[in-house]
Amino acid sequence: MLTDRQALILQVIIDEFIETAQPIGSRNIAKKDHIxxxxxxxxxxxxxxEDAGYLVKTHSSSGRVPSEKGYRxxxxxxLSPFSLSTExxxxxxxxxxxxxIEMEKVMQNSAHILSELTQYTTLVLGPEVYxxxxxxxQIVPINKQSAIAxxxxxxxxxEHRSFAVPHTIxxxxxxxxVNILNQKLVGVPIIYLDRMIESEVLDLLNQYTSNYQKSYDLIHNALFGHQxxxxxxxxxSNILMQPEFNDIEKARSLFNVLENEEKMxxxxxxxxxxxxxSIGHENAMEAMNHSTLITATYTVGNEQFGTIALLGPTRMEYAKAVSLLDVWSRHMSQSLHKWFKD
Amino acid sequence: MLTDRQALILQVIIDEFIETAQPIGSRNIAKKDHIxxxxxxxxxxxxxxEDAGYLVKTHSSSGRVPSEKGYRxxxxxxLSPFSLSTExxxxxxxxxxxxxIEMEKVMQNSAHILSELTQYTTLVLGPEVYxxxxxxxQIVPINKQSAIAxxxxxxxxxEHRSFAVPHTIxxxxxxxxVNILNQKLVGVPIIYLDRMIESEVLDLLNQYTSNYQKSYDLIHNALFGHQxxxxxxxxxSNILMQPEFNDIEKARSLFNVLENEEKMxxxxxxxxxxxxxSIGHENAMEAMNHSTLITATYTVGNEQFGTIALLGPTRMEYAKAVSLLDVWSRHMSQSLHKWFKD
DNA sequence: ATTAGCACTCGGAACCACCAAGTGCTAACA
DNA sequence: TGTTAGCACTTGGTGGTTCCGAGTGCTAAT
Structure with a gap:
């Protein structure tokens, strides 16, 4: 394995490269005070x-640059503990x-603030809704032909979705x-709505309205069609500020996957x-092969994970990013937890 | 003014430049069949x-490039009429x-489809809500301390917004x-809600609930606070595909204004x-000084304008962009009009 | 009024030399 | 034996030179 000195040198190189984005030479390392x-x-x-694969050269007489294995x-x-500034x-x-007040707002704000703090792209994924x-x-009729659920x-x-109301209904x-649905379904976990409806509600509906089936179909499609x-x-746009994306092609492909929810x-x-x-090629997606994705989970009540993530170049400020995500996700979990208890 | 021949030459240069993004020389123009x-x-x-300001040279012995005045x-x-393809x-x-079914959807789809068709950035602004x-x-209580209006x-x-409910309420x-508000306010134009409440509703509220004022304040803030x-x-991301934005700085500043709703x-x-x-420097915003913004209005019912817009480099496919916006806005207006009649 | 011809300009590509920063290796050193 | 000094070698980048192509402006001929 690595000797202490080798590890130290590796660390210095990576720290330095993270800051400057320039290959590092032996002379510059020797100049450091603690070396x-x-x-x-x-x-x-x-x-x-380099033989062991932690560093690479950009050309035969250049300084070294960390490899993905090096970052790993x-x-x-x-990863030296990074203390966040008081600000x-x-x-x-x-x-x-x-x-x-509202989970959505928290998620939105989190994404915004973290991207300001880090200058990286931030992604926040809501928890599964188990x-x-x-x-x-609620159903609100808009005009003769349409209504909103x-x-x-x-x-x-x-969540709201509009749907067409045929004139037969x-x-x-x-x-x-809707009244019946509300009576029977309030408090039921979203994912059980479907089976709950079948077992408890359908018969009841039958008694009240003549063509309940159609009405029900409508509402069902409107609300449960897509998830x-x-x-x-x-x-x-922070992506564009990183020098590694001076190559416009890389930036473009990254933008493309970012704009695609299903892929992300x-x-x-x-x-x-x-x-x-997840560093460089550890990411499944090709467009992210020059990027690092750091994800942190937060919890909502009972074991439901949501994710906060930072996306940046492989040359990322790992220590800062990790601490920030760590602190943030803890606060968020705690805050959400408290909220659900009320 | 311009002679016929000068106008023709100007047109050829602009058409050619829109296609190639390269300065055009006299020889190349002469080669054209119709010249x-x-x-x-x-x-x-x-x-x-050039003396008249319609063309500029990139350097003293280069071909010409259209100036903003030229584009104007x-x-x-x-602008030769451009016939859209059957597809x-x-x-x-x-x-x-x-x-x-729903205006929002139409707007969203329009933005999406137009950007696909043109490869420019599309913006759709909803109509004023006069x-x-x-x-x-509707008010939905979420837990003891919060509710959603x-x-x-x-x-x-x-539109929905959450708000905190103090325990005194x-x-x-x-x-x-809410019941009272609904009774009195359904059918009232959104912008008159405020004064309508003052004139018609406040007294009534007073009779029903003891501390109506607070409740009313809450709802009022939640719903009418921000517009x-x-x-x-x-x-x-189409912006990045235009060669004029190979200069990353330009792309970045453009992204920044685009991400800022209040500015756009x-x-x-x-x-x-x-x-x-609006061509180049005709745009108030500095970041858009190398771009052209084409806007088209659509109408909703009575004289309420919304806007669809395409944003591209000054070297834009004007003919196509204009026809597309024209056709689209007409269809959209018509479709919305029909919808409101029902 | 139009065009042919020609001298002139400029950017870009190719080539060169040179320098700075870096490496690998060998031999000397503690 | 691990560390270091010294040195030859490699490479990308910079600046200078030349050359070429594409273009222009101007003048004189048609």
Missing amino acids: SYSPATIRNDMADL FYVDHM EMQVIKSQFNDRM ETKLKQL ILVTDTGHV DHSDLEKV TTSLYVSGK APMLKADEEGIHI | SYSPATIRNDMADL FYVDHM EMQVIKSQFNDRM ETKLKQL ILVTDTGHV DHSDLEKV TTSLYVSGK APMLKADEEGIHI
Whole structure:
């Protein structure tokens, strides 16, 4: 494995490269205060580190640059604890100080503020809704031919969808159906709505309205047809500020996947709690092969994970990004937890 | 003014430059089939056109490039009618064939499809809501401390905002207030809600609930506090594909204004019906000094303008962009009009 | 009024030399 | 034996030179 000195050198190189984005030479390392070895010694170690795959050269007589393996070692073994500035802590605390009102807002704000703090792109994925319960169902007729169905959950999420009302169906029919649905379904977890309706509601509906089936079909389609993933992205244009994306092509392909919710959501889904770092080619998606994605989970009530993530170049400020995500996700979980208890 | 031949030459240069993004020389113009003059003749005219400010050189011995004044003349006087392809017409018609359900959807789709068709960035601004009427008001309590207010308009627009409920206020109070508000306010144009409440509702409220004032304040703040501009933007990353934005700085500043709703919305507000073209420095905003913004109005019912806009480089496919916006806005107006009659 | 001809200009590509920063290796050193 | 000094070698980048192509402006001929 690596000697202490080699590890130290690797760390210095990565720290320096993260800051400057320039290849690092042995002479520059030797100049550092806390380094007491000569350039020649350092050169030898750098050669070893390169052989072992932690460093690469951009050309045969250039300084070294960290490889993905180098970054991987760095984040696994030598991420120095990073203390956030008081201003940063201030921002975080103030965000969660006020009483929380609505989960959506929290997610949106989180994405926004984290992207400001880090200058990276931030993504926030809402939790799966296994435990989210129906709070209220509502139908608002708009005109003869259309109406809007509104569904409110106990997380404060409001979903609405419009649908066409055929002239064979009267608005009063719809109203009756909604009343029944509300009576029976309020408090039921969203994902059980379907089976609950079948077992408890259909018969009842039959008694009240003559052509309940059609009314029901309508509402069912309107509300349960698509499922929406709640993904908030902020700071996309920060991508352009990184020198590694001076190559416009790279920026473009990254933008393309970012604008595509269906592609991004799976990358953010966490299968275990905590922080996860995905460096360069560790990312499944080709457009992200020059980027690092750091995800952190937050929890809502009972084991429901949501994800906050930062996307930046592989040359990322790992220490800062990780601390920030760590602190943020804790605060967020705590805050959400408190909210659900009330 | 310009001679016929000069105008022709100007047109050829602009058409060519729009296609190639390269400076055009006299020789190349002379080669065109429909041009029967020698390069020397064309050179003379080009010199005149340059003196008059319609063309510029990138350097003293280069071909010419249209100036903003050149583009201005081009769009004012020689925009050749552009016939959309059958596929394009197909897409447009299919978009408005289906019965419309909800205005928001239409706006979103329009932004999306137009950006696909043109490869420019598309912006759609919703109409001012002078005539939009309240369809229904709803309060859904989420937990002891918070509730969500939902407002539905006759355009199918759903607005919701959460607010904190102090413990001095009971949910039943809120409910009463909402009932009264609905009784009195449904059908009232959104912008008159405020004064209507003052004149008609406050006294009534007083009779029903003891501390109506607080309840009313809450709801009032939640629903009428902010006004939301409804701006949909699509195809932002198309910006990066234009060669004029190889200079990353330009792209970045453009992205920054695009991500800022408050800055964009005023640029899109139309003071008169029809199509308006704003070229380069004609745009107030500095970041847009290398871009052209083409806006088209659509109408909703009675003289309420909304705007659809395309944003591209000054070297834009004006003819195509204009026809497309023209056709689209007509279809959209018509479709919305029909919808409101039902 | 138009065009042919010609001298002139400029940017871009190709080539060169040179320099700075870096490396690898060998031999000397503690 | 691990560390270091010294040195030859490599490479990208910079600046200068030349050359070429594409273009212009002007003058004189048609």
